[in-house]
Amino acid sequence: MSEADFVSGMPSRADAAALSRTRAQSGIAPGFTPADLIARIEQAFGARSPAPSFTEEMSDEAAGDQPRHFSPADRESDPTAGWDMLDADAPIPACVEQIEAARIAGYHEGLADAAMAADAVVSRERELLEAVAGAMKAGGAIDRVALAEALRRTVTMLVTQLVGEIGVSAPLLAARVEAATELLADASESAMLRVHPEDLPLLEGRVPGTVFPVADESVERGSFVMEAASTIVEDGPAMWLEQLSSAIERAAVPAC
Structure with missing residues (x-):
């Protein structure tokens, strides 16, 4: 702003901002503008070729009509001559x-x-x-003895687990009771049948008339004890396991 343009009073905000910007730009030395700094960073990391100096720019501007962009070394050659990108049979x-x-x-x-x-x-x-x-x-x-013992324990454990998971079947329990009555000395002999309290409802209407079921908590589920005047018959999973263990104990040790 020259002295001729000076007017007494408060300057307008736009004039003050323009004046401050002009002073800031005029105070930056050549080579330190934001564009120059960005060009130096790109040059350091190989992003582009070195930027021309301030003196080179001035000389190029003075030259005027000289090109400032990239130009091929051989303008007459064509690297892509005869090449068709859509040709599938191209070598x-x-x-x-x-x-x-x-x-x-x-x-x-x-x-x-x-x-x-x-x-x-x-x-x-x-x-x-x-x-x-x-x-x-x-x-x-x-150790064949240890192997045989391990096999016995395994078979006993599996059978015990299987018997516990199957549960008690009413038809099978009644059939076993009927088979036990045939072992009595007299088929017409009366007998008391002691069973587990939970098995008692399973035998209603399924046992012969000469057999009288009674609840006994000391008897395991699935087992029964038939007591007559001349004979006592016991049957149940516990006895089956004992018989199985005895049979396994009598089995010969497998030969390896």
Whole structure:
């Protein structure tokens, strides 16, 4: 603002802002503008070629008609001459063929290495199986008595669990009671049948008239005790397990 343009009083806000901006821009030395700083950062990280200096810019502006953009080294040559990107039958460049050949070679090499590793694992497992089979044939490394005991315990545990999970069937329980009456000395003999209280409703109308069921909490579920004047007959899962254990104990030790 010159002295001729000066008017006494408060300057307008727009004039004050323009004056401040002009003073700030005129005070920046060449090469330190925001554009110059961004160009230096890009040049440091290889983003673009070095920016021309302030003196070079002035000389280019003085030249006027000289181009300031990129120009090819050979303007007469055409690198893409005869190339059609939509031609599927176009010959493959040599560089692409080399890359594809290297990829195929690497694939086959990796496949061969994987096959060798798999063969090594199979051979190792076969050796271990042969060693175990040899030890079992020798019989010295296996305790046959301990093996037989383990088999007995396993069978007993499985049968016990199976009997507990099946529960009590009314038709089967009645059939067992009827079979027990045939073991009495006299089929017409009266007998008292002691069963678990929860099994008593299952036998209603299913037992012979000479058998009188009574509840007894000391009897396990699924079991019964038939008491007559001449005979006592007991049956139940507990007796089955005892008979099974006795049969397993009498079984011969398996030969290895």
